[in-house]
Amino acid sequence: MVDVPRELVQYVSRLLAAERRTRGTRTGARALTCFRQALMVLVWFRKGEDVALLGAGFGISRATAYRYLAEGITVLTTQAEDLHTALRRVADDGWSHVILDGKLFDxxxxxxxTLSVKGETIDAWYSGKHRDFGANIQAVARPDGLPIWTSPAMPGHLHDLTCAQTLGVTAALNWAATELDLPTLADSGYEGAGQGIKTPVKQNTDGSRLAPDNRFYNRLLRSLRWQGERGFAILIGRWRTLRHTTASPRRIGDIVTAALHLTVNIQVVREE
Known part of the structure; x- marks a missing residue:
């Protein structure tokens, strides 16, 4: 039993069936039907089960379980929109702004x-800020908190702004602000990200209090940004496997993107 809508299992099953047709898989050649493979994939996302134990529960080998799971992640990831398309859709839906945020996935x-900016050898996937190993994932969310796009994984030692610039996220958001009249709200870690990306005014280095207009600006920015920053909490709260993964950290971006696509489809099922 897994607490997801049956319609979602059927949706993933249809994606897997299309993938098998594309590969020319013969009928009856697989150990699991498309429906049971979809169910296995969703159990892994929802409960974060060990893949070997999950495979045993479905009567397949460890290697087959990993292969079926990778196939499920791939078919879900390929359904995701690129960032420019997602931004156009948000603008067409009438939203006033988007939220940019980053998170380290454990x-x-x-x-x-790798080498640090000081030339020292460091762990590429270790974040000094979080004091943990993980992949840096950038996300763009609607004002109501639902993410519309998540990025590929970047090494955990990199800062949010560096990741966003390297992946072209800031360039896309600058374009959205200019062409779509869709500004972006972000925290102070994105200071200097460019036109249309609004960040708080930092405190004065001498410790003096900010001017009243700057304090009001920061308060207004926080009041608009807080709900949008629920995006990662929505994903992690629903899909337990995102809380910690033993997969290659370079695959975490695909896993988060697949989880986002599942979340969006659950929203569609509920609205219908």
Whole structure:
């Protein structure tokens, strides 16, 4: 039993069936039907079960379970919109702005190293800010908190602004502000991100109090941004596997994107 709508299982099943037709898979050649494979994928997302134990529960080997799971993630990821399309849709729906936020998704420790800005050898996937290993994921959300797009995974040692610039997120948001009249609200970690990306005014270095207009601006920004920053909480609260993954951290971006697509489809099912 898994507490997701049956319509969602059927939707994922149809995606898997289309994938099998594309690959030319013969009828009866797979250990699981499309429906049961979809169910296995959703159990993993919803409960974060160990893949080997999950495979045993469905009567398949560990290797087959990993292969079926990877296939399920892939078919879901390919359904996701690119950022420009998602921004156009938000503007067409009449929303006034979007929210930009980043999060470190927890993963196991890796041996991959890189050089810091000071030239020192550091763990590529270790975040000094969070004091944990993980992948940095950027997300753009509607004002009501529902994410519309999530990014590929970036090494955890990188800051949010660096990730957003490297992935072209800031450039897309600058375009949206100019062409779609769709500004972006973000926290102070994105200061200097460019036109249309609104960040708080930082405190004075001498410790003096901000001017009244700057304090009011920050208060207004917080009041508009807080709900949009629920986006990651919506995903993690619904899909337990996002709380910690033993998969390659470079795959975390695909896993989060797949989880977002599932979340959006649950919203559609409920509205219908």
């Amino acid at each position: 993963c196991d420790r890796l041996t991959e190293t």
